Amino acid sequence: MKLIKDTEEFIRHAASSVVTIGVFDGVHRGHQAIINTCVSRARERGVPSVVLTFDRNPRKVISSEFPCVLTSREYKFELIESLGVDYTIMVRFDERFAALAPEEFCREILVEHLNAVLVCIGKNFRFGAGGRGDVLSLADEGKRLGFGVGIVQLVASKRGVISSTLVRTMINEGRIVEVTDALGRPYSVVGNVVKGHSRGKGLGFPTANLRLERDFCVPKDGVYAGKAVLGENKYLCAANVGSNPTFGDLENVVEVYLLDFEGDIYGESVEVEFHHRLRDEIPFESENDLVSQMRNDVSSARALLEKP
Numbered sequence: 001m002k003l004i005k006d007t008e009e010f011i012r013h014a015a016s017s018v019v020t021i022g023v024f025d026g027v028h029r030g031h032q033a034i035i036n037t038c039v040s041r042a043r044e045r046g047v048p049s050v051v052l053t054f055d056r057n058p059r060k061v062i063s064s065e066f067p068c069v070l071t072s073r074e075y076k077f078e079l080i081e082s083l084g085v086d087y088t089i090m091v092r093f094d095e096r097f098a099a100l101a102p103e104e105f106c107r108e109i110l111v112e113h114l115n116a117v118l119v120c121i122g123k124n125f126r127f128g129a130g131g132r133g134d135v136l137s138l139a140d141e142g143k144r145l146g147f148g149v150g151i152v153q154l155v156a157s158k159r160g161v162i163s164s165t166l167v168r169t170m171i172n173e174g175r176i177v178e179v180t181d182a183l184g185r186p187y188s189v190v191g192n193v194v195k196g197h198s199r200g201k202g203l204g205f206p207t208a209n210l211r212l213e214r215d216f217c218v219p220k221d222g223v224y225a226g227k228a229v230l231g232e233n234k235y236l237c238a239a240n241v242g243s244n245p246t247f248g249d250l251e252n253v254v255e256v257y258l259l260d261f262e263g264d265i266y267g268e269s270v271e272v273e274f275h276h277r278l279r280d281e282i283p284f285e286s287e288n289d290l291v292s293q294m295r296n297d298v299s300s301a302r303a304l305l306e307k308p
Helices: 007-013 029-045 073-082 102-113 135-145 164-172 176-183 287-305
Strands: 017-021 049-054 087-091 116-122 148-152 187-194 208-212 222-230 233-242 253-258 269-279
Touching: 017 029, 029 049, 029 116, 029 148, 049 073, 073 087, 102 116, 102 135, 116 135, 135 148, 164 176, 176 187, 176 269, 208 269, 222 253, 222 287, 233 269, 233 287, 253 269, 269 287
Parallel strands: 017 049, 017 116, 049 087, 116 148
Antiparallel strands: 187 208, 187 269, 208 253, 222 233, 222 269, 233 253
16 A cells, blocks of 8 residues: 655654544644644654545545545645644555455554554544444454554534535535634635736726636635735735626636735736625626725725724
8 A cells, every 4th residue: 555745754763653544624623623632642652643644535536526625735734734743644545545444444554554553533433445434443443453542522613513514515605704613714725817807907906817726615606805825925805706797707716806916916826715705796787886896895805804
């Protein structure tokens, strides 16, 4: 079984480890609780903490349908490592890996590759071919192979237990404040600035039209207040998600207006954080009506984002 990222360094330095396992897309507060437990238990034992994750969502291999992405691979690693994890190890999730029986997964991955002395997981954890393994079978394998199992309680929000699926649902519904609470940070997407219709410039609001770098989850159509990260700088912004119905466009896009910014950023990479939903996207009878609303949107975005 081929493991990648940090594996060689881990093998050189670790005779044993405390491990947690998961896709961890979004690294939401539920994930953080599990990873924090892994880190603290590892420090108690004086051994490295290891997050075992995958190079793709397993549903891309085992199902014809798979969810949109909450975090890029690089950002996921950054978030995980910010929690104090010693090693993030990524496994190539292919057909062979998907076919591993639960007992094979425990022997080959947890014992032979990672020398696990403790595995920290959420109470709803499933693993192995067909998802046949659960917390009880993991504990049974641990007794047989010599590792313990630490079960971490799930973290709840007003909408229920926090999960990547719930976060995607809330993004799709435009519930951005609830998304921020579930993630413990604002939700963001990353894209490259490409040529659009250049209407915004003519209306006095030059917008950056983004081609997203990944199949990110995109919030419900509407106008949002947020922040745009451009290089080392961060700007307040108003973002429109949708098809510009006033002009009869068909393709959905993400357009961003950076407050207090002037310059040509075509080809640049921009990260857009969504902080507040301002309104639905609606058609206007005239360009003057649209410009008037855009002024109101920018004013509302500034007031919300500059609020202490």
